[in-house]
Amino acid sequence: MTGAQRKTLQDIADAAGLSKAATSYALRGLRGSEATQARVRAIAEEFGYSADPIARALASGRSGNVAIVGSLRDLWRQGLAVMLSEALRAQELSSIIADVDGSPQREEEVLRSLAAQRVDGVIALPVDPSASYWADVPSQTRIVSIGDALTARPESESVLFDNEYGVGTALQHLADLGHRSVGLLAPSLPSTPGRPAELLAQSLGDSMGLTVTVSSSPSSVHGAAQAAAQLLVGDRRPTALFCLGDSIAFGAYRAARDLGLSVPGDLSILGFDDSELASLVSPELTTFGWDEQAIVDAAVGALTSPEGTGTAGGQMMFRPVFIARASTTRPSRPNAPSR
Amino acid sequence: MTGAQRKTLQDIADAAGLSKAATSYALRGLRGSEATQARVRAIAEEFGYSADPIARALASGRSGNVAIVGSLRDLWRQGLAVMLSEALRAQELSSIIADVDGSPQREEEVLRSLAAQRVDGVIALPVDPSASYWADVPSQTRIVSIGDALTARPESESVLFDNEYGVGTALQHLADLGHRSVGLLAPSLPSTPGRPAELLAQSLGDSMGLTVTVSSSPSSVHGAAQAAAQLLVGDRRPTALFCLGDSIAFGAYRAARDLGLSVPGDLSILGFDDSELASLVSPELTTFGWDEQAIVDAAVGALTSPEGTGTAGGQMMFRPVFIARASTTRPSRPNAPSR
DNA sequence: TGAATGATGTGAACCGGTTCACATCATCAG
DNA sequence: CTGATGATGTGAACCGGTTCACATCATTCA
Numbered sequence: 001m002t003g004a005q006r007k008t009l010q011d012i013a014d015a016a017g018l019s020k021a022a023t024s025y026a027l028r029g030l031r032g033s034e035a036t037q038a039r040v041r042a043i044a045e046e047f048g049y050s051a052d053p054i055a056r057a058l059a060s061g062r063s064g065n066v067a068i069v070g071s072l073r074d075l076w077r078q079g080l081a082v083m084l085s086e087a088l089r090a091q092e093l094s095s096i097i098a099d100v101d102g103s104p105q106r107e108e109e110v111l112r113s114l115a116a117q118r119v120d121g122v123i124a125l126p127v128d129p130s131a132s133y134w135a136d137v138p139s140q141t142r143i144v145s146i147g148d149a150l151t152a153r154p155e156s157e158s159v160l161f162d163n164e165y166g167v168g169t170a171l172q173h174l175a176d177l178g179h180r181s182v183g184l185l186a187p188s189l190p191s192t193p194g195r196p197a198e199l200l201a202q203s204l205g206d207s208m209g210l211t212v213t214v215s216s217s218p219s220s221v222h223g224a225a226q227a228a229a230q231l232l233v234g235d236r237r238p239t240a241l242f243c244l245g246d247s248i249a250f251g252a253y254r255a256a257r258d259l260g261l262s263v264p265g266d267l268s269i270l271g272f273d274d275s276e277l278a279s280l281v282s283p284e285l286t287t288f289g290w291d292e293q294a295i296v297d298a299a300v301g302a303l304t305s306p307e308g309t310g311t312a313g314g315q316m317m318f319r320p321v322f323i324a325r326a327s328t329t330r331p332s333r334p335n336a337p338s339r
Numbered sequence: 340m341t342g343a344q345r346k347t348l349q350d351i352a353d354a355a356g357l358s359k360a361a362t363s364y365a366l367r368g369l370r371g372s373e374a375t376q377a378r379v380r381a382i383a384e385e386f387g388y389s390a391d392p393i394a395r396a397l398a399s400g401r402s403g404n405v406a407i408v409g410s411l412r413d414l415w416r417q418g419l420a421v422m423l424s425e426a427l428r429a430q431e432l433s434s435i436i437a438d439v440d441g442s443p444q445r446e447e448e449v450l451r452s453l454a455a456q457r458v459d460g461v462i463a464l465p466v467d468p469s470a471s472y473w474a475d476v477p478s479q480t481r482i483v484s485i486g487d488a489l490t491a492r493p494e495s496e497s498v499l500f501d502n503e504y505g506v507g508t509a510l511q512h513l514a515d516l517g518h519r520s521v522g523l524l525a526p527s528l529p530s531t532p533g534r535p536a537e538l539l540a541q542s543l544g545d546s547m548g549l550t551v552t553v554s555s556s557p558s559s560v561h562g563a564a565q566a567a568a569q570l571l572v573g574d575r576r577p578t579a580l581f582c583l584g585d586s587i588a589f590g591a592y593r594a595a596r597d598l599g600l601s602v603p604g605d606l607s608i609l610g611f612d613d614s615e616l617a618s619l620v621s622p623e624l625t626t627f628g629w630d631e632q633a634i635v636d637a638a639v640g641a642l643t644s645p646e647g648t649g650t651a652g653g654q655m656m657f658r659p660v661f662i663a664r665a666s667t668t669r670p671s672r673p674n675a676p677s678r
Numbered sequence: 679t680g681a682a683t684g685a686t687g688t689g690a691a692c693c694g695g696t697t698c699a700c701a702t703c704a705t706c707a708g
Numbered sequence: 709c710t711g712a713t714g715a716t717g718t719g720a721a722c723c724g725g726t727t728c729a730c731a732t733c734a735t736t737c738a
Contacts, residue, residue, distance in 0.1 A: 008694060019718050024696060032716065050455040054396045055694030058723050063393055065433050072421060075414060075615070082417050085424070085436035092456070094404050094435045097424035116389040117431070221619050250619045257621060276414070277616055280560050280589045282596060348725060358688050363726060371686065394724030397693050 007049040015043050027051070053092065062120040064093050066303065069110055070125030070146075072099035074219050074247055076273045077125055080146075083292060084123055087300040093121075104128040111137055121303045126150060144302045146295065149315060157302040159295055162319040166288055167200045167242075169322050170270050173286075174240045175208040178330045179268065182210050183231040183238035185217045185224065185248050201242070213238060217248050224251025225258070232259055232267070239331035240268035246275040249285055249327075268328040272320070283326035290320055346388045354382050366390070392431065401459040403432050405642065408449055409464030409485075411438035413558045413586055415612045416464055419485075422631060423462055426639040432460075443467040450476055460642045465489060483641045485634065488654060496641040498634055501658040505627055506539045506581075508661050509609055512625075513579045514547040517669045518607065521549050522570040522577035524556045524563065524587050540581070552577060556587050563590025564597070571598055571606070578670035579607035585614040588624055588666075607667040611659070622665035629659055 013023040016039060025031035026040040043049075057063045066088050072081050085095040096119060100106040107127045114122065115138060122143045126134070129148035134156075137143060143156040150156050174182055184201050198214045205212035217227030228241060228251055243249035249271035253263060261267045263283060271278060274289030298316050352362040355378060364370035365379040382388075396402045405427050411420050424434040435458060439445040446466045453461065454477065461482045465473070468487035473495075476482060482495040489495050513521055523540050537553045544551035556566030567580060567590055582588035588610035592602060600606045602622060610617060613628030637655050 009696095010694080020695080021697080021719075022717050025717090028696095036716080052457060052694055053455075054393060054402050054457060055723095056696075057393045058397045058725085059694075059696040061696090061723075075417075078414075078417055078421050082411060082420055082436055082438065085434070086438055089435050089437055094433045094456075095424070096428050096433045097421055098428055099421065099425055116392075117433075118391060118393060221615060247615075250616065254619060276560060276586075277589065280593060281620065347723095359725080360689075360727080361687050364687090367726095375686080391724055394693095395726075397695085398724075398726040400693075400726090 006052075007047045009049075009051065012040065012044050012047060012049055015047070016040050063118045065096055065117065065119045066093050066121040066123060067096040067098060067110075067114050067117070067119045068123045068125075069098045069107065069114070070100060071102050071127045072097070072125065073102060074245065075275055076245070080125070080292060080296065083296045084299065087296050091300065091304050093304075100127055102127055104131055107131070108133040123299055123303060124150070142303055144299050146299055157314045158316070159299050159302070160315055160317045161290075162317050164200055164204075166272070166320045168204050169320075170242050170272075170288070171201065171204050171208055171210055171212070173322065173324075173328065174242070174268065174270065175210055177240075177268065177328060179238075179240045180209070180211060180331075181236060181238040181240075182212050183228075183241045184212055184214045185227055185231065185241060185243045185252065186214065187217060187219050187245055187248065211238075217243075217251070219245060219247055221247050221251045221254065224248040225254040226251075228252040228255035229259065232256070232261065239266075240270065240328065242270045242272075244272045246271040246273045246278050246285065246287055248272075249287065250277070250281065253281055253285075264327050264329040265332050268331065270328055274323055278323075279325065281327075286325045286328040287323050288320035289323050290318060294318065345391075346386045348388075348390065351379065351383050351386060351388055354386070355379050402457045404435055404456065404458045405432050405460040405462060406435040406437060406449075406453050406456070406458045407462045407464075408437045408446065408453070409439060410441050410466045411436070411464065412441060413584065414614055415584070419464070419631060419635065422635045423638065426635050430639065430643050432643075439466055441466055443470055446470070447472040462638055462642060463489070481642055483638050485638055496653045497655070498638050498641070499654055499656045500629075501656050503539055503543075505611070505659045507543050508659075509581050509627070510540065510543050510547055510549055510551070512661065512663075512667065513581070513607065513609065514549055516579075516607070516667060518577075518579045519548070519550060519670075520575060520577040520579075521551050522567075522580045523551055523553045524566055524570065524580060524582045524591065525553065526556060526558050526584055526587065550577075556582075556590070558584060558586055560586055560590045560593065563587040564593040565590075567591040567594035568598065571595070571600065578605075579609065579667065581609045581611075583611045585610040585612045585617050585624065585626060587611075588626065589616070589620065592620060603666050603668040604671050607670065609667055613662055617662075618664065620666075625664045625667040626662050627659035628662050629657060633657065 009020055009023055013020045016023060022032060023040055026037045027044060029037060053064055068081050068084055072078055081097055088095050096117065098110045100110055104127050111133055120141060122141060124143055124145040126145050126148055130151045132152045134150040135152040143153060145156060145158045147161060149158040186198050201212045201214065215227060215231050217224045224247060232255060241252050243252055249269050252269050256263050256267050263269055271285045271287030274287045278285040278287050295318055348359055348362055352359045355362060361371060362379055365376045366383060368376055392403055407420050407423050411417055420436055427434050435456065437449045439449055443466050450472055459480060461480060463482055463484040465484050465487055468484065469490045471491045473489045474491040482492060484495060484497045486500060488497040525537050540551045554566060554570050556563045563586060571594060580591050582591055588608055591608050595602050595606050602608055610624045610626030613626045617624040617626050634657055
């Protein structure tokens, strides 16, 4: 039905009375007089011409495909993946999304299979940022990693999260409220906004006079509920729980409910990653939010910035914003004994 | 670092002592003796050869790009988009994800821009399934739509949701519990699992002796809370709310809380789309779940099935499964007056 | 035996751009 | 006025496959 044949470069060249080569250069503004360029552009415009991305890809050697690889189980990352794909689309790039489901093996596998697909860029939300397989990706394929720098690939750029700030702010907030014993629930896999957070938390906590008990937890709500429950049964259970991820925090709510603890009365809960639902649960979750759009733009920008822009190995740091809501308060019994 | 040049078809041909043409045919099992095919395959295997998707695309005329277009605001669709992209990857297809943010104008715009991108398939989660612009997509581009059939493009396949069943089951459930007046909150835009649901609900409700009040609501939690609140202030407020989407249901929880209504005591709430958080909220949300993987597979299958598979205009219907949890119960005061 | 048939393989064109090496011409310095 | 320089434009090769039209050869049937 859509009658008109797609115009080709040759058509434009003919109309302009130029060679294919000259036309190609002119359209891209690489060569030719200003006048010629304008004329060619005008004709292209009139013809509704746009270069076939595939032919261009074949000739130029880049595919226009970017892979988004990593752990995409949780809602936050899932949203990020969609936003990334969108942002790439704006640059006329298509995306290949591969969730590796938290498994380094699958991550390695996916990376290998990507080689065949001729992607010319990878945005990673790495499951295992210290794995050596990252170095096996052909060096002309740029990698931008989000959340953690890839140790095996120092020349790749990364978008990092200012965990020190986040953890510091969180602990300070709890300390100010009068808490003395805080539980920290970190995702079991080392990848999350806040990986070295466990270590940080210990030392920062010390300096504030806080006892920080670290425990790891699955990212799923149910798994987190169990992990939280374990932390809450001890004789000297913490009066606050800092959860590195809202899903974990939701699990903590559930655990608290199951154990008959009121939030925030008996237990303060602090989340991370401000999900759409953080303000839905009752009490509304105090958490940290990110400027996701800025993160996405930074990642895509790093990937598409011209080759030599000297940002090799560059790192950008994003700082979470503290969002005080209702799930944290002063502890009812400063040093809660068992219940 | 990754030394070895990528092998080309010519390399394989040379090694096999055949022409490029014969090799190409053999590799795809289209021509040549069984013996030759096996030999060529073995060599390709040994060389670690895989055809360059770009060259293939240029020559064969299909790009290997599929666009996922539509309304992707809510978590359910966002998850679906990621799953779709994954499933496409398994077929060696890359994806272009475009969220049109609920706007038919943007939808039209995106579809037009897609023409330039040479996608060879579209998976639509249409904002406006009855819009005429769907017909403007080049007819050789296959479209599979999810949720609603595209009226302007009868030859395209669709994956539909059995709304009649869902709504019927929901209303029956509420009727059985003794409710007489039910509020229905449907997303404001006509696209959702359950678009003609409003109409259905009226007629089905009638036959069960239920009064169904229909109202539309934004998909965001906050917007839904407002919409729900409006439904709940009347003198003869409904004793149950059926929300077409869990996000809306969560909004309803919030509204109920704000109004001092207990759930399910004063108000039963029924959701749709079983999100991960449905079992987190308190009380746990009674809702309907989908077999998302089956839906995704069906859509991708329809898109990639060979041309002539006679499924043109085919429709597949998926039935939601009712998940009884704790947010619905018999009404405390069968015909609740105002509060 | 000879013609029709079908299976196997081949060279070359083609998809639609990009890029290289070179030709042409105007400009400018010496 | 001459030769070097740089800007503009050109033909052809190339990217790596697919596919068409045709050549070869072995079968099969009359």
